[in-house]
Amino acid sequence: MGLPYSSRTLLSHGMVREVAQACDQADADTVVFVPTLTERQQRTLTTMLGRPAVSLSDILAAD
Template sequence: MDRPYSARTLMSTGKVREIADARTETRAAAVVFVNDLTGRQRTVLTDLLGCPALSP
């Protein structure tokens, strides 16, 4: 992990891009994260991924 993660997203920008690309390719309706996300992280990830970002 040569790049620091972002507190806004809980991961690096490259990983967010990778997830967004996979979501687009698979046409997933939502992305579910195992880690707890804050309300702000859910909002930011929902915007970046183009679909709901869910967590427990």
């Protein structure tokens, strides 16, 4: 049985599309994920969403 999400994105392909649409509607500059993202996940999501994808832990660590 396959995973309901992609390990490349932490989301299903359909959910990535939904998030991208929500970001477009909200005119979001960045997408923040609560789970820590790997570098590959960040790159993949940034490309797929058309805006930077970052982990909350990355933001908190920058303070």
